[in-house]
Amino acid sequence: MNRMKRTRLAIAGTLGAVTLAGIAVPALAQRDPAYDAARQAGQVAEKMDGYLMIVGSSSPSLEALVKDINIKRRAVYAEKAQAANATLQEYAFTAGCLNIARTKPGEKYEAPDGSINTRTSAPPERDPRCP
Amino acid sequence: MKPMKLTSPARTAHKAPMELAKMGPAGAAKTVIAVLGLLALPGCISVTAPDKPIVIELNINITQEVIYRLAADAENTIEENADIF
Numbered sequence: 001m002n003r004m005k006r007t008r009l010a011i012a013g014t015l016g017a018v019t020l021a022g023i024a025v026p027a028l029a030q031r032d033p034a035y036d037a038a039r040q041a042g043q044v045a046e047k048m049d050g051y052l053m054i055v056g057s058s059s060p061s062l063e064a065l066v067k068d069i070n071i072k073r074r075a076v077y078a079e080k081a082q083a084a085n086a087t088l089q090e091y092a093f094t095a096g097c098l099n100i101a102r103t104k105p106g107e108k109y110e111a112p113d114g115s116i117n118t119r120t121s122a123p124p125e126r127d128p129r130c131p
Numbered sequence: 132m133k134p135m136k137l138t139s140p141a142r143t144a145h146k147a148p149m150e151l152a153k154m155g156p157a158g159a160a161k162t163v164i165a166v167l168g169l170l171a172l173p174g175c176i177s178v179t180a181p182d183k184p185i186v187i188e189l190n191i192n193i194t195q196e197v198i199y200r201l202a203a204d205a206e207n208t209i210e211e212n213a214d215i216f
Contacts (some may be wrong), residue, residue, distance in 0.1 A: 029214035072215045080208050086201055093193050094201040098209055099216060114185065129195040131202040 035065055045108035045116050046099040048127060050077060050092030055108050055116055097130035 031039075038044045044066060045055045051070045054062055074092070081091035100109045103119040111117045111125040209216045 029212075031214055069215045072212075076208060076212050076215070080204060084201055084204050086197060090193050090197050091201055091205065094198045095205045095209060095216075097198065098202070098205055102209070102216070129193065129198050131199050 032065070034061070035069065038062060038065065039107050040104075042106065042108045042118060045110055046096065046103055047110045048093065048096045048100070048112070049089075050094075050096035050099065053110070093127075094131075097126060100124050100126055101130070 035044075043055060043062060044052050047053050051073060052066050054066055073095075074088070077092045077095060078088050081088045084091065101124065103109050103124060105119050105121050107119050108116050109119055109124055112127050117125060
């Protein structure tokens with residue numbers, strides 16, 4: 001009896017956790033489909049300084065998209081840097097390390113020598129200071 | 132006494148121009164490959180300058196210590212703002 005009760009409680013707990021997670025996920029804003037497509041197509045690269053750049057041929061819509069994201073990133077970096085008692089450049093560079101680490105195979109990133117690399121399944125080439 | 136003379140003396144040595152036919156098949160092939168090799172290369176190494184200026188960002192002021200201190204915070208920031216990362 002006791003065992004059954006415990007099992008039921010465990011099931012109820014698991015269901016509760018799943019429900020909570022289900023609610024929490026959509027709260028996080030997702031990437032704009034155009035931005036996601038540009039990343040996957042290798043039209044944009046993650047730079048070491050924490051911002052995006054256009055790779056290859058540009059278009060007004062792509063320029064607007066990259067500019068918009070970079071302005072938003074800069075605002076976020078600036079706010080968080082101040083809270084962490086760091087400079088904007090320090091915070092942005094740290095985020096750049098992570099952004100490059102988070103690229104998916106096929107996406108592009110800036111290597112320490114300044115060249116633009118395409119991410120493979122292997123770890124990306126990053127600045128030696130990156131965590 | 133008559134001076135002694137060979138009945139069929141060899142002709143005097145002479146320099147003949149090199150010809151493909153006289154080099155045999157292997158020699159001819161080598162010459163042809165060498166010529167083709169020269170044709171394939173335009174004769175010099177061409178170095179083209181990049182059309183964009185070379186930008187070397189010297190972030191030497193950013194220390195690894197600072198980056199490690201900020202890493203966890205930055206990770207959260209990226210996850211919280213998934214739409215722009």
